[in-house]
Amino acid sequence: MAPVVIIGGGFGGLYTALELARRPGHPPLLLLEPRDRFVFLPFLYELLSQELPLWQIAPRYDALLAGYGIGWLRDRVVALDPDQHKISTQAGQTISYSRLVLAWGAELHSCGVPGVLEHAQGFRSLADVERLQALVQRLKAAPRPLQRLVVVGAGPAGVELACKLADLLQGAALVELLERGPIALPQARSFNREQALLALQRKDVRLRCHCQVQAVTAEGLILGQGEQLAAAGVIWTAGQRSQPPLGISPGAVPCKATLEVEGLEDVFAVGDGAAVAHEPPLPATAQVAFQQAPLLASNLLHSLAGEPLENFQWKDLGEMLSLGIGEASLTGLGFTLAGPAAQQLRRWSYLTRLPGNSLPLKVAANWLGDWSANPLPR
Numbered sequence: 001m002a003p004v005v006i007i008g009g010g011f012g013g014l015y016t017a018l019e020l021a022r023r024p025g026h027p028p029l030l031l032l033e034p035r036d037r038f039v040f041l042p043f044l045y046e047l048l049s050q051e052l053p054l055w056q057i058a059p060r061y062d063a064l065l066a067g068y069g070i071g072w073l074r075d076r077v078v079a080l081d082p083d084q085h086k087i088s089t090q091a092g093q094t095i096s097y098s099r100l101v102l103a104w105g106a107e108l109h110s111c112g113v114p115g116v117l118e119h120a121q122g123f124r125s126l127a128d129v130e131r132l133q134a135l136v137q138r139l140k141a142a143p144r145p146l147q148r149l150v151v152v153g154a155g156p157a158g159v160e161l162a163c164k165l166a167d168l169l170q171g172a173a174l175v176e177l178l179e180r181g182p183i184a185l186p187q188a189r190s191f192n193r194e195q196a197l198l199a200l201q202r203k204d205v206r207l208r209c210h211c212q213v214q215a216v217t218a219e220g221l222i223l224g225q226g227e228q229l230a231a232a233g234v235i236w237t238a239g240q241r242s243q244p245p246l247g248i249s250p251g252a253v254p255c256k257a258t259l260e261v262e263g264l265e266d267v268f269a270v271g272d273g274a275a276v277a278h279e280p281p282l283p284a285t286a287q288v289a290f291q292q293a294p295l296l297a298s299n300l301l302h303s304l305a306g307e308p309l310e311n312f313q314w315k316d317l318g319e320m321l322s323l324g325i326g327e328a329s330l331t332g333l334g335f336t337l338a339g340p341a342a343q344q345l346r347r348w349s350y351l352t353r354l355p356g357n358s359l360p361l362k363v364a365a366n367w368l369g370d371w372s373a374n375p376l377p378r
């Protein structure tokens with residue numbers, strides 16, 4: 001039997017593969033993922049600030065998948081041939097599948113603004129973290145009046161990143177947060193938005209709403225009415241979009257509530273790359289991908305057995321925001337909390353979401369060791 005092939009080992013793809021591997025009598029599984037490490041993106045800010053080490057946030061796939069019976073090909077899919085049930089990879093392989101899962105997530109998208117791809121950086125990968133750490137070090141080593149870092153997009157990623165950068169820079173550069181809409185965090189719960197605005201104020205992050213970026217240049221940004229804003233670095237969190245391989249249109253792939261891709265037989269999609277029929281529309285979050293994974297694993301098995309499929313039911317578990325070093329805000333399951341205790345709670349609740357069996361245990365042991373040495377929240 002041809003394997004179930006999963007394209008992309010992020011939240012949607014990896015957690016679907018792990019779920020399937022736990023089901024008795026599961027089909028052969030093949031994960032295609034070009035990177036060597038899974039990245040637990042909600043902790044990327046803690047990696048930037050070195051509050052958490054690399055091994056806890058970005059475990060290697062070979063260690064994660066050992067013993068699960070999941071094949072892993074470190075390769076990128078470049079084309080799909082759904083009629084033949086085949087995919088092609090960058091390294092020149094052609095692979096047949098019985099069922100295919102599209103889990104390729106999303107990447108930085110310029111939203112049509114010139115210069116973004118050339119002069120701005122994203123915040124989604126380990127390479128992005130390394131670049132930003134180097135930039136922070138450079139700015140701290142040579143503080144100059146009026147040097148600034150600009151974060152574009154005041155959604156959760158932009159706000160969380162701006163808070164962390166302000167803490168790391170300790171005044172060595174100004175952090176500006178630009179938002180084209182009328183408010184920061186338009187989708188957030190009101191408590192979290194209030195806490196975030198207070199944190200931005202405390203950290204002297206300059207938030208500018210109604211601010212449309214016209215272009216990014218080597219020197220900084222061009223804003224409305226030709227205003228020039230010099231910047232030592234521009235971090236673009238304003239747009240993400242799926243960049244599918246050949247054979248699929250750009251953007252998230254339209255799917256039924258069963259996660260079957262519209263119009264493609266035996267093809268399913270999950271995570272940020274899936275535009276699932278759902279009211280209200282699903283947010284592009286790890287929480288959604290994490291909840292889709294067990295349903296998708298069941299539906300893949302139902303589909304192979306010729307059984308009816310189930311619909312995805314979204315359960316909103318609330319929202320957590322990291323707001324600088326050692327601080328967070330959270331709203332969910334009927335309560336709100338902010339400050340260092342919220343940061344501890346945020347960390348421990350994500351611990352249960354780390355992939356695999358042994359990683360959460362190792363990380364918990366490490367945190368308990370740290371905590372017994374220093375019981376006050378950091």
Ligand SMILES: Cc1cc2nc3c(=O)[nH]c(=O)nc-3n(C[C@H](O)[C@H](O)[C@H](O)COP(=O)(O)OP(=O)(O)OC[C@H]3O[C@@H](n4cnc5c(N)ncnc54)[C@H](O)[C@@H]3O)c2cc1C
Binds near residue numbers: 041043076244270
């Ligand atoms: C900084 C940051 C912080 C976040 N914090 C939170 C949070 O606190 N809570 C929350 O719920 N969500 C959070 N999110 C959102 C969340 O991480 C995403 O919604 C989630 O990762 C989506 O999962 P995914 O599997 O669709 O995509 P991803 O996790 O991005 O995984 C996609 C994978 O596909 C691989 N891939 C791409 N193209 C190909 C190809 N052609 N062939 C093979 N492989 C391919 C990529 O290498 C990648 O590993 C955050 C996102 C970011 C960037």
